[in-house]
Amino acid sequence: MIRDVTEIIHHKGVVERIDGDKCYVRILQHSACADCAAHKLCNSSESKEKIIEVLQERCELQAGDAVIVEGTVTQGLRAVYICYLLPLLVMILFLLIGEWVGGDFVGIAFSLLFLAFYYMILYLNKRRIGQHFVFSVSKI
Numbered sequence: 001m002i003r004d005v006t007e008i009i010h011h012k013g014v015v016e017r018i019d020g021d022k023c024y025v026r027i028l029q030h031s032a033c034a035d036c037a038a039h040k041l042c043n044s045s046e047s048k049e050k051i052i053e054v055l056q057e058r059c060e061l062q063a064g065d066a067v068i069v070e071g072t073v074t075q076g077l078r079a080v081y082i083c084y085l086l087p088l089l090v091m092i093l094f095l096l097i098g099e100w101v102g103g104d105f106v107g108i109a110f111s112l113l114f115l116a117f118y119y120m121i122l123y124l125n126k127r128r129i130g131q132h133f134v135f136s137v138s139k140i
Contacts, residue, residue, distance in 0.1 A: 007073050012140070015065045016051060023054045023061055023137060025069050053130075054137045066140040075133050082129070087118050 013027035029050050052069055061067065094114045098107030122129065 009071050009073060009076060011052075011069045013052065013067050013069050013137075015061050015063050015067055017063050018061065021055055023056045025052045025054055025067055025137060026050070027052055027069055052135055054135045056137065061137070061139060067137045068140060069135050069137050071133070071135045078132065082122070087115060090118070091115055 011027040011029065013025040016024045016026045018024070027050050029048055054069065091111045091114055094110040095107045098110030100107075
């Protein structure tokens, strides 16, 4: 199936190490502001390095190779939903229920307990969730 170019996210990176069928690639992730021509004048631009784990059956790469890591926009939107949107909506729900039951303190406590529980569940299921996020890597 041919995909539209706008459906694919590209990041340049460098292979850090290879362990069996896993290839670890260091990418520089930056906000949209970092690509702006005036980013040096603005304090809002930020960037940080991330290590991406890519499964490769026949990994012909070596540590230090320059590569392009590709993922789909759908994967990015799914990640935003799982990590930010869903917990925010449910946290607001728990806040309102807690305030209705016992006041501000109870609402805040319910919200924070939910967040701790939610992110603990995400952490415990990171391998299963990670199966839905598949990246490809190609040498530059």
